[in-house]
Amino acid sequence: MKPISAHRLAFGGIVIALSINAWAQGGDPTSAPAASVLAASGASAPATGKKADRALRRKVYAAIGKNKEIKAGSISVTAKDGAVTLSGSVPDNNQIPKVAEIARGVPGVTSVTSKLVVQKPFGGQ
Template sequence: MKSIRVIMLLVSTLIVAVSMSAWSQPGQTASAPASATGASTMAASGAGSPANGKKANRTLRRKVYAAIGKHKEISAGNISVIAKDGAVTLQGTVTDASQIGQVAEIAKGVPGVTSVINKLTVQKPFGDM
């Protein structure tokens, strides 16, 4: 019984020690102010840029969705847009073969899009095998 308590005490002490030495994530405030060298290292490594990159990617993806949505003849419900650093990938299905190129041209016209990878296919109607 005493050995179990000792083990539990050691494990809980280890958990507390590890949690106290954990680093704060970018964008979170730390309880103690960062040293000048730590702050300059973080700024030099660009640790804050991935969050800005993700935000820019989400914004670009939304702009492409909005541009496609302006064209009522295109059913955008089955189209997936992935944006990464200006490169846009279109995946999913459209109802007509002519819409494949049309959706790609719409995406290319969105400001911030540097390239478009078109993986759209034509949706087969039910019953066709």
């Protein structure tokens, strides 16, 4: 074997050994090797950020809309990291706790803040 080929082979072996060692020491679940293993296994990390907030908001709207007793046309839902805020108005005082309870039942909701008010009739007190 030529001396240059032997040096290249030895250098390549060292690079591979160091790469394997660095790969095995990843430890941090957010490191690139762990992330690529997670992606390769087909599992997905929980969604975070604006995309997750929008998805949670849609789930809460859908849950409220399924309840036929609730007049949800004037209800606004905002979500931020699992915290849901309900705003707007409902026609009856009894609907306020019902809407909050429905929102709490949605998977992913960690807290609910209700800023709902009772809608006053037109021209009434």
